[in-house]
Amino acid sequence: MPKIHGAVTIEKERCKGCDLCVVACPCDVLSLQPKEVNDRGYHFAYPANEDACIGCAACAMVCPDACIEVYRVVVK
Amino acid sequence: MTREEIIRPENKVYSRPRLIDDNYMHYCPGCSHGVVHKLVAEVIDELGLEDKAIGIAPVGCSVFAYNYIDCDWIEAAHGRAPALATAASRLNPQNVVFTYQGDGDLAAIGTAETIHACTRGENIVMILINNGIYGMTGGQMSPCTILGAKTATSPYGRRTDLNGFPLKVSNVVALLDGTCYVTRQAVHTVQAVRKAKAAIKKAFLNAIAKKGTSFVEVVSTCSSGWKMTPEKANKWMEENMFANYPLGDIKDTSAGLEEKTVEVKKS
Amino acid sequence: MKDNVKLMKGNEAIAMAAIRYGCDGYFGYPITPQSEVLETLEAEMPWETTGMVVLQAESELASINMVYGGAATGKAVMTSSSSPGVSLMQEGISYLAASELPALIVNVMRGGPGLGTIHPSQSDYFQATKGGGHGDYHLIVLAPSTVQEMADFVALGFDLAFKYRTPSMILADGVVGQMMEKVVLPEQRPRRTEEEIHLQCPWAVTGKHKGRDKRNIVTSLELDSAIMEKNNERFQRTYREIEKNEVRYEARYIDDAEYLIVAFGSIARICMKAIEDARKEGIKVGIIRPITLWPFPYEAIRKAAANVKGILCVELNAGQMIEDVRLAVSDSVPVTHYGRMGGIVPNPQEILDALRRDFIDKPANAQEETK
Numbered sequence: 001m002p003k004i005h006g007a008v009t010i011e012k013e014r015c016k017g018c019d020l021c022v023v024a025c026p027c028d029v030l031s032l033q034p035k036e037v038n039d040r041g042y043h044f045a046y047p048a049n050e051d052a053c054i055g056c057a058a059c060a061m062v063c064p065d066a067c068i069e070v071y072r073v074v075v076k
Numbered sequence: 077m078t079r080e081e082i083i084r085p086e087n088k089v090y091s092r093p094r095l096i097d098d099n100y101m102h103y104c105p106g107c108s109h110g111v112v113h114k115l116v117a118e119v120i121d122e123l124g125l126e127d128k129a130i131g132i133a134p135v136g137c138s139v140f141a142y143n144y145i146d147c148d149w150i151e152a153a154h155g156r157a158p159a160l161a162t163a164a165s166r167l168n169p170q171n172v173v174f175t176y177q178g179d180g181d182l183a184a185i186g187t188a189e190t191i192h193a194c195t196r197g198e199n200i201v202m203i204l205i206n207n208g209i210y211g212m213t214g215g216q217m218s219p220c221t222i223l224g225a226k227t228a229t230s231p232y233g234r235r236t237d238l239n240g241f242p243l244k245v246s247n248v249v250a251l252l253d254g255t256c257y258v259t260r261q262a263v264h265t266v267q268a269v270r271k272a273k274a275a276i277k278k279a280f281l282n283a284i285a286k287k288g289t290s291f292v293e294v295v296s297t298c299s300s301g302w303k304m305t306p307e308k309a310n311k312w313m314e315e316n317m318f319a320n321y322p323l324g325d326i327k328d329t330s331a332g333l334e335e336k337t338v339e340v341k342k343s
Numbered sequence: 344m345k346d347n348v349k350l351m352k353g354n355e356a357i358a359m360a361a362i363r364y365g366c367d368g369y370f371g372y373p374i375t376p377q378s379e380v381l382e383t384l385e386a387e388m389p390w391e392t393t394g395m396v397v398l399q400a401e402s403e404l405a406s407i408n409m410v411y412g413g414a415a416t417g418k419a420v421m422t423s424s425s426s427p428g429v430s431l432m433q434e435g436i437s438y439l440a441a442s443e444l445p446a447l448i449v450n451v452m453r454g455g456p457g458l459g460t461i462h463p464s465q466s467d468y469f470q471a472t473k474g475g476g477h478g479d480y481h482l483i484v485l486a487p488s489t490v491q492e493m494a495d496f497v498a499l500g501f502d503l504a505f506k507y508r509t510p511s512m513i514l515a516d517g518v519v520g521q522m523m524e525k526v527v528l529p530e531q532r533p534r535r536t537e538e539e540i541h542l543q544c545p546w547a548v549t550g551k552h553k554g555r556d557k558r559n560i561v562t563s564l565e566l567d568s569a570i571m572e573k574n575n576e577r578f579q580r581t582y583r584e585i586e587k588n589e590v591r592y593e594a595r596y597i598d599d600a601e602y603l604i605v606a607f608g609s610i611a612r613i614c615m616k617a618i619e620d621a622r623k624e625g626i627k628v629g630i631i632r633p634i635t636l637w638p639f640p641y642e643a644i645r646k647a648a649a650n651v652k653g654i655l656c657v658e659l660n661a662g663q664m665i666e667d668v669r670l671a672v673s674d675s676v677p678v679t680h681y682g683r684m685g686g687i688v689p690n691p692q693e694i695l696d697a698l699r700r701d702f703i704d705k706p707a708n709a710q711e712e713t714k
Contacts, residue, residue: 005077005081005082006082007079007082007083009083011092013100014100016104016105016106017105018105018106018107018299018306019105019106019305019306019307020106020306020307020310023307023310024265024266040100042105050079055082055087055089056266057089057090058266060090061090061111061266061269061270062111062263062264062265062266062269063110063111064101064103064105064106064107064108064109064110064111064114065100065101065103065110066092066093066096066110066114067092068090069088069090069091069092070088070089070090071082071083071084071087071088071089072082072087072089073077073081073082073087075077126551126552127550127551127552128550129550129551130416130548130549130550132412133562139564140564142560142562146551146558147550147551147558148548148549148550148551148558148559148560149548149558149559149560149561149562150411150412150415150416150548150560150561150562151442151560151561151562151563151564152408152411152412153408153411153434153435153438156404156405156408156411156435159400159404159405159406159408159409159411159412160408160409160411160412160415161412162398162405162409162412163368163370163396163398163408163409163410163411163412163413163416163420164412164413164415164416164548166368166396166398166413167367167368167396167413167416167418167420168416168418168549168550170550171416171549171550188401188402188404188405189401189404189405189408192400192401192405
């Protein structure tokens with residue numbers, strides 16, 4: 001059974017904290033920063049539970065501000 | 077595996093589209109415009125149209141679309157994008173011309189230009205962002221506002237006796253012989269984004285092949301105008317907008333056109 | 344040369360001259376009294392010869408915005424209409440001016456206001472020369488008085504538009520549009536090639552990589568007031584350049600003139616007949632016929648006014664150009680107006696009568712009151 005490892009990078013200054021990536025993620029990887037804000041005052045998204053990421057890119061596809069890039073490694 | 081081992085160039089599966097500019101988008105958080113901009117940028121890139129695409133920007137929230145998608149642009153007067161596109165396309169048949177408009181721009185003030193560009197079968201792509209509201213001016217009722225929806229100019233909900241019925245403009249242009257492809261899409265889920273991108277790509281291929289007018293409506297949210305969170309706006313759209321504006325192809329006479337049959341020269 | 348001499352209407356001459364100029368596109372909508380422009384182009388089928396695009400649009404709104412879209416790609420594009428149609432175009436004309444795009448707009452004026460009449464008029468002088476649409480801008484306005492000038496001003500209008508990157512207008516009237524005269528059409532010029540457009544119009548929206556690394560954006564929108572003011576200052580500098588270089592007028596019989604007529608377009612020709620009749624009777628009248636209504640020949644009129652007892656402005660309107668003539672001479676000379684409205688064209692006798700009534704038959708002290 002191959003194991004999938006994923007990771008996302010989020011350009012935090014570009015993020016507007018719309019939460020759509022958090023909703024789209026099937027593995028509950030992402031959250032909005034509860035307290036910290038970026039330079040424009042948004043609670044930006046971050047991979048709170050990054051070990052669960054499978055690199056499916058759902059978050060990146062629904063991100064209106066193109067802040068997310070996705071990486072994936074399949075270990076056989 | 078560690079995060080550092082995964083985040084390597086060879087493992088990248090999703091990049092920020094190359095033709096999306098570095099400028100921060102001015103749209104509100106969660107706005108559908110950003111997603112559709114990305115799809116248009118990806119399609120232009122994938123079809124090798126970077127040096128051929130001419131975008132016509134509207135008046136409305138996407139008035140600054142030219143700041144975000146890296147191709148040549150003309151900023152139109154309110155509603156007139158299809159007229160500009162008609163001339164740009166006829167005078168420059170080697171280019172691929174697309175319009176990008178909201179429902180207020182395309183289906184209210186620009187209805188005549190929309191219908192006549194479509195019935196002439198101009199070889200252009202028309203993209204309609206239908207969020208049923210005027211976003212830029214502060215959330216007024218648009219022709220596509222659904223019945224009962226509250227807006228700044230229908231504060232108690234749109235009523236037929238006062239405001240008539242929502243304009244299903246895609247169904248109207250599908251009746252015109254000049255359109256080859258009319259489809260209604262959304263970008264609220266991953267599956268919807270994939271389908272919307274395929275539709276936009278097909279529309280651009282039709283324009284390259286000079287098959288007539290391709291019309292892609294994207295049913296969209298306006299969380300600010302609707303006064304909802306982006307997530308709730310998506311749900312409200314699914315529950316209310318889709319009943320008025322069901323997704324799917326409305327007309328497709330362009331079938332059989334394969335990407336490989338189209339010669340796209342890169343400069 | 345002889346082969347090129349034709350008998351045709353002014354409207355037809357516009358169409359033929361457009362093809363021969365190498366015009367890339369015409370977008371228009373039928374309206375009397377200028378429909379022959381579009382009709383002639385459709386009959387000539389220039390898309391088969393020069394490759395010129397001709398399209399009947401769904402409205403004047405669409406035609407002027409097609410012109411805007413075409414001009415933004417660096418092409419030589421034009422439209423024509425008559426007064427009510429040109430009113431509809433004003434938004435698009437303002438966008439053209441603000442986006443610094445060259446284009447040619449022809450207005451074959453009819454009587455207004457409103458739907459008015461289909462008969463000749465010059466009542467769009469204010470609209471054409473003072474801006475017309477919203478914002479601080481000017482058009483270069485050419486006023487033909489013959490069918491020959493209808494043909495010649497197509498090239499002049501386009502050349503000036505491209506030289507200054509601003510739209511220009513041929514402000515004709517129903518008389519010049521409809522009357523038939525002998526005309527020598529210009530030689531056929533080739534349409535500009537894509538390479539020439541890239542060279543001459545580096546701002547043109549032609550697709551991103553054509554010897555440039557940045558994308559071109561044609562827009563009139565600028566939300567930063569400081570930049571918007573700079574843009575306006577740049578427009579105004581262009582207008583001052585045009586005022587310095589491009590004033591055109593015709594002056595006749597002014598050396599010994601005791602009275603001066605100022606008139607433009609078709610009515611200037613009727614004034615010429617009135618002047619010839621007057622001179623037979625020993626009344627020394629001269630004429631200045633502004634050819635560019637903007638920039639207006641203020642200086643020429645000021646000079647010509649130095650030795651005259653009065654100036655009569657003859658216009659097919661209620662008195663519009665007279666305001667510019669008064670600006671030219673300040674209070675140094677009495678200036679009066681004679682005009683007909685609603686599509687009526689006066690005959691030479693009426694003009695001579697007006698001259699007599701306002702100046703010749705009047706005691707000198709009464710002339711002040713006519714101002």
